[in-house]
Amino acid sequence: MDWETGGEMISSIAGGNLLNIDDLTREAIIEVLDTAESFLEVSTRAIKKVPTLKGRVVASLFYEESTRTRLSFETAAKRLSADVISLAVAASSVKKGESLRDTASTIEALGVDAVVIRHQSSGAPHHVAAALPGIRIINAGDGQHQHPTQGLLDVFTLRQALSSRAGTTGSESGAELFKNLKVLIVGDIRHSRVARSDAWAYATLGSTVRICAPGTLLPDDVSTWPVEVMKNFDEALEWADVVGLLRLQNERGSGTLVPSLAEFTRSHGLTQERHRRLAPHVLITHPGPMNRGVEIDSLVADADNALISQQVANGVPVRMAVLYLALAGGEPKGYSHE
Amino acid sequence: MSNDIILRNGTLVGSEGTTKGDLRIRGGRIVGRGDVGASSDGDQEFDVSGCLVGPGFVDLHTHLREPGREEAETIASGAMAAALGGFTAIVAMPNTEPALDNVITVSYVLAKGAEAVVDVAVAAAITVGRAGEHLTAISDLAALGVRLFTDDGNGVQSAAVMRRAMSYAAPLGITLAQHCEDESLAAGGVMNEGALSSQLGLAGRPAVAEELMVMRDIELSRLTKCPVHFLHLSTARSVALVAAAKAEGLLVTCEIAPHHFTLDESSLAHYDTQFKVHPPLRTASDVAALRSAMTTGIIDAVATDHAPHASELKDLPFDQAPAGMLGLEQVASLTWEALGENPDPVRFFALLSRGPARIAQLRDEDSRVGLSAHGGELTVGDDANIVVFDPRMSYVVDRAALASRAHNTPYHGRAMHGRAVMTLVRGTLVARNGELQ
Structure with a gap:
């Protein structure tokens, strides 16, 4: 067993591997x-x-x-x-x-x-x-x-959007714009390697991270994660500055963990109606590929505050x-x- | 001129306490105890002062892999590993390929076992092919000397099938042993379910999958009056359930495996498949509960769940590698260490010899077929199945030096304290100081 790296944080990936985000400083x-x-x-x-x-x-x-x-x-x-x-x-x-x-x-x-x-x-x-x-x-x-590079490109995309809004550049802002940022990750967290990467990436940069999902799509135990669980999606949306959506992973059995996709959409989908209620500054991410009409409404996916195509480009x-x-x-x- | 073996000045460990003295062994039996007099020409005399001398260890849970997976272990090689670990008898588990679910395969293992360096008893399957459906020839197999039946590797999933097996077994004087994991909850899981599995993205085998089957079988044993033995219990709650059942006087016994009382799930943080096992390594608090129960008598036996796997199978991504690890050669040291600062020798031999010998029905007073008596009091006339354990001996585990054909020990490189230094099977010295004789 490779005990030497056990629990140690990595302060630069220069010359090394990139295996996880939860061990990056x-x-x-x-x-x-x-x-x-x-x-x-x-x-x-x-x-x-x-x-x-x-x-x-x-x-x-x-x-x-x-x-x-x-x-x-x-x-x-x-x-x-x-x-x-x-x-x-x-x-x-x-x-x-x-x-x-x-x-x-x-x-x-x-x-x-x-x-x-x-x-x-x-x-x-x-x-x-x-x-x-x-x-x-x-x-x-x-x-x-x-999925560490997805986590990195998600925070990169966020920093790009926030720094542009603040009239500065990402590198000049460092991690400053992540301070006090309220990030909500919602949906099929149980099966998501993106959620596991994003949660640590945002938290390490100083943001507050909360997650929200039907009980069966939450991981078994998140007591060691840098997150809090919110039970009500609509309350969570009122709280959030950033809404990170995830693909419902039917190929991993997610479809059988909720009574129906329609019910999932009603309880945890970013519908047009919910989208209209979002504060104007709120940004939306999705790692793709999307299930349009399930976790995200098709028009919402193309809305101005959705960073989805920037994520791909970045x-x-x-x-x-x-x-x-x-x-x-x-x-x-x-x-x-x- | 005689050819006796004399063990001089040992600490003889009985089930009630210890005494200092000698043992004299001749013709496969103990012929003298206490002060056995001077040696004569031809006698072999060993100074065992400072050592514990007790009945040879008995392993209730050895996977010998023969027939079917001889590249990982054979009956002969597994028996050698056992002898080095201080065992004089082992119980072969039935999950071979084909399974030990009929008179022919069981007879094969018994015949091969008769040529091995330690006594080899067999646990036969409860159901054909260990598939959990049709009962094996339980009565015919009992007549061959089988006293334990189990589908180990699988629990019997159907309560109805388990009840049927218990009702059938109850009058036959045998014990059903259960691998407790409800697969409707555990299937697909590869480690303990909890915070770590959630972070590592590995599917969990929850503690409750084990505990529900323990609860179920306690109730079925109450109903059928059939003795049930719980294999490799791994959670604090399972042990508490057994303790409560014992307090009620139900016919339940249990064993724990050395990895479950020495290692916890944190060993899996780097996806090392050497630590993958079913039931999985649990939490530190489960480990603490198991260690505590070892000293109170709730745990009847320490059993290895010795599970050899060829290295190419363990050298796979975590979810693809088979579950299981070796245990025979280290278990005595691990048990001694786990008993605390001042280990009680009586408890030590209860866990490794007298408890398992009682459950396997290998004692002098049990009806046995073709096997000698184990787990006794070292009295004159007893079969000389004896281990000498030196608590002062330290060594470092080297997986390449193990007698097992496979090398999948999780303890490679770890320093061990206390070691079986002599193993005598039916009066013959078969292992000494880590070497087969």
């Missing part, structure tokens, strides 16, 4: 956000590429279906000039029964510098990290555990920052020379 998170902000500009160039990770190899290992996370990681790696190899699980030896450990060893033998892994088993990235101590492991979502600079810090962290920033 505020400084570590701010470092990613500031780095991502400096990468935002790259995406606006005609030639969207910097040579920072030239000659580095990033493997993307997706054991679960994904559109935005996989595309955004691979785009991020390519904009940093890294070579990207991606394992198509359906066509690989995995289908022949190869274990994750053996697949990891194969990838190591190919001379890979970083592995971006999504897996249906909670802890799978930690399993690979233990097997490949010389390779940087980036968790792109593990089971119902963590996936690239935030993942560029994560890859850059993990792989080139500590080295001089070379990307500005091109």
Whole structure:
């Protein structure tokens, strides 16, 4: 057992892995956000590429279906000039029964510098990290555990919106705008790795986090989480500055944990009627993909105070920052020379 | 000239107290006790002063993996691990492949067990294929000497099937042993349900899944008057339920496994599959409750739930790896440590020898088939199944040095205090100082 890292907080991901958010300090998170902000500009160039990770190899290992996370990681790696190899699980030896450990060893033998892994088993990235101590492991979502880059891009998107509103920049504001911010996470928290990442990301930056869900969609025990539970969604909406919605995960059985989707929508859906009652400053996030008409009304999803498309767009600079810090962290920033 | 074994100046541990003295062993039996006189040519004499000398340990819960998973353990290798751990008898669990659910497979294990270094008794399945539906040939299997029946690995889920098994078993003088987990609550779970499982994103096996089945079977035992033995209890509430049932005089006994009284769920924080087991490691307060109950007599036996798994199976993502861990070679040390600052030797041998021997019906006064007597008082004439335990001995667990074929111990690298230094099975010295003889 790897007791050495037990309980220790990570103050920078530079040169290291990104497995969880709950062990990152505020400084570590701010470092990613500031780095991502400096990468935002790259995406606006005609030639969207910097040579920072030239000659580095990033493997993307997706054991679960994904559109935005996989595309955004691979785009991020390519904009940093890294070579990207991606394992198509359906066509690989995995289908022949190869274990994750053996697949990891194969990838190591190919001379890979970083592995971006999504897996249906909670802890799978930690399993690979233990097997490949010389390779940087980036968790792109593990089971119902963590999705750290989603948490980072969510707080990045929030800081962007709040700092623009305050007439400043994200990096100038640091973590200041998260102070006293009231963040409500609502919906299928039980099955959500996004909720587990967002709760810690917001709380670590100084926000107050509350969660609200039908009893069966709450985790079994949140006594160690930095959150409070609110029973009434409408009261929670009156309280919140930020409403983080989650996808109802029917593929994990959520549909059987509520009497019906319609009842879920009535009790915990962000309907147009509820949306109208929100204070004007309230911001809405959703990690996607959305079940329009279930946890979020279709028109609400496209409303001005919904940051959903910004979340998707920010996936690239935030993942560029994560890859850059993990792989080139500590080295001089070379990307500005091109 | 004789060929006796003489154990000199030991602390002889009886069920009521200890006395200082010698033992003389000849022809598989104890032939002298107290002052046994000088040794003569050909005798082997061992100075065991400072050591506890008691009846050999009996494990109620050993997974030997033969037939079917011989790469993880065989009857022979499991018996060797047992001998090194101070055991003179073990009870083989029936979740082999195929299961020990019929006269042929049970006879196979008994025959192989007869060649092993310790006595091997068999616990046969309650239901065919351990599937929880049709009763096995319980009466025929009892005639072969089977005294414990269990579907271990699975609890018997249906109350109706369990009641039927109990009604059938009650007049036969046998005991039904239950793996208590209600799968309608526990299925799919991989660790204790609670704050940590919620944070790690792992599905939980709740304590109440165990406790509900304990409650159910206590009531069924009350109804049918069939003795029931609860395997590897893991929660404070389960132990409290058994304590209350015992106070009522019901026919219930229970065991706890060493991992449940030495480790808690916090060991899982890094998804290390060596700590995955069913029932799962519980909370620190459950561990404390189990340790406390060990000293009061509520717990009848410490039993290993020794569960070897090939390393390639344990080396998987957490939810895919099999549950279970080794236990035979460390359990005596762990039990001794758990009994506190001044462990009571009588309690120690009650938990590891006399309690389990009574439940497995392996004592001199029990009817046995093909096996010698265990868990006795070390009186002259007894079968010489004996362990010498040295409380002063320390060692560090090395998984590569274990006798088991598998290496899945959660205690690798941990320092242990107190060790079985001699194991005698039917008068033969089979293990000494961590080496097979």
